[in-house]
Amino acid sequence: MKIIYLGNFDNPYSDVDEKHITYSLEKLGHEVIPINERYFYQERNRIVEEVAEGADVFLFHKGGIKFNVALEDFIELLNHITCKKVMWFWDKVAIKEIAQNREKWVQSVIPFIEYAFLTDETWARRHNYKNVYILRQGIGDKNAHLGKYRKEYDVPIAFLGSVYGERIEWVFRLKAIFREKFKVYNNIFGENLCDFCASAKIIVAPKYPQDDFYWSARIYKILGSGGFLIHPKLYGLKEEFEEGKHYVGYKTFEELVEKIEYxxxxxxxxxxxxxxxxxxxxxxxxxxxxxxKMLEIISEK
Incomplete structure (x- = not known):
């Protein structure tokens, strides 16, 4: 297949999943034409031209919403694309702390595409879209290995991620109990993440904003990079992992503290x-x- 891939390919503060996905698509024998959504308005004519020259799939995640691409402009582009249009939306669809109205954007885009892959199964269960499928995130193939010990990451308890919303109190309470044993990190990825996971004794994950059928990519990235993870117990998670064997789960904050100490x-x-x-x-x-799995679903119809 020839795949036009619109994504955020140059985020310096994140493990760029788009690069991992491009690697995987090419590994499977497909031609990928990456287009940076940061430059949507400069590149949209090129997208239409590439499609006209014989593209099979137009793949995107957020369609430039992070870079203030107007919804009507993105939908106009979709109307000019004649190949299969595929969205893979990774985030929780409805979350009050996010300024952009994600839910409105997702609901507006779905009618104009053939396939919408979501990680937020909770939201999908509440709606009746025929073109919505559940597809979780994963671990990049190049990062799927154990790292090496590094002293700067040698900490008893670590949280890796942004602190916002309900996480603020969660972090505050852990710091109050474990003091210097607990540290917060951010922007660690690639080989550094593998080394981080090899060095930190326990990595903890917050409940917010997860629920029984939505969880972030954290569990794949931490376990795939070799970390020991204490993660919220979520009903849907048992479809992919066995609690107590692959990770340690908790329901309440008190249980989290008990598991950490143990x-x-x-x-x-x-x-x-x-x-x-x-x-x-x-x-x-x-x-x-x-x-x-995504391509198998696309190819079935």
């Missing part, structure tokens, strides 16, 4: 779970496996 003292159990979670994740949830 696994800080039980190195062998912690290491067994860490290695089992890593092996399971890289065997089942790489981006190559996710992309292959």
């Amino acid at each position: 696994y800080l003292k039980h190195d062998e159990e912690r290491e067994k779970i860490r290695l089992a979670g890593h092996k399971h994740c890289i065997q089942n949830y790489t981006y190559t496996q996710r992309v292959k």
